[in-house]
Amino acid sequence: MEFTLLFAAFFGVAGLWLMLRWEAARGNAADCAADLWEIAITAAVVGVFIGRLAAMIGDGVNPITNPADILIVRAGVATGWASAAALVTVAWLGRKELWPAMDGLAPAALAALGGWHAGCLARATCLGTTTDLPWGVAQSPGGPGRHPVEIYAAVLFLVVAIAVALWKARGRPAAGLPAAIALIAAGGIRLTTEPFRPSLGGGPVWWYLAAIAIGAIGGVVAVRLRRRRPSDSQP
Secondary structure, eight states, rough: OTTTHHHHHHHHHHHHHHHHHHHHHHTTTTTTSOOEEEEEEEEHHHHHHHHHHHHHTTTOOTTTTHHHHHSOOSOOHHHHHHHHHHHHHHHHHHHHHHHHHHHHHHHHHHHHHHHHHHHHHHHOOOOBBBBTTTTTTETTTTOOOOOOOOHHHHHHHHHHHHHHHHHHHHHHOOHHHHHHHHHHHHHHHHHHHHGGTTTTTOOOOHHHHHHHHHHHHHHHHHHHHHHHHHHHHHO
């Protein structure tokens, strides 16, 4: 049982909560009356559950005959299925205010992903492929330097989360566009850092590409709808 996953989950929830609090103070989620914290936590629980089931099935473990393995995490969580389930849950719970809810949670979701990756500090899983760069970290004394790939991802997620939050506050983007940008960023950051991971080629690359593609389509639709609204309101 990998209890250290709890530390990663804690960092992820902390990132989510801090970003929601910071944005609430800035009024960025004023257009959404839904409880974003409740939606986010529910989506996270559903996502982890579905992702855990997917990981068990992928490893050939029957969840029906081995129900205890759902809670006793031995092989992790299928992050692609977990993310998809979480997105569907957010869409369902926030369906009455779909785009305000999605946009309201976009920076917080990125911050949560950043916290999850920063949890590598507690799990001792930050390092990736070898490197000669000066910031490479040796896994053991005298060993080769390695890319702190999980820290790369954590920093990138946090930077983009803050950028999207500030953009929402100052730029008044089209409804749905912040969520689309966040989805593109999530797929792009994981795809960019994938070559630095030890299991090069073993990651769910197609999930990252799908996130980028869906985000790009959603962004184009959001911008076009924004441009059409003024003309629609004219007599």
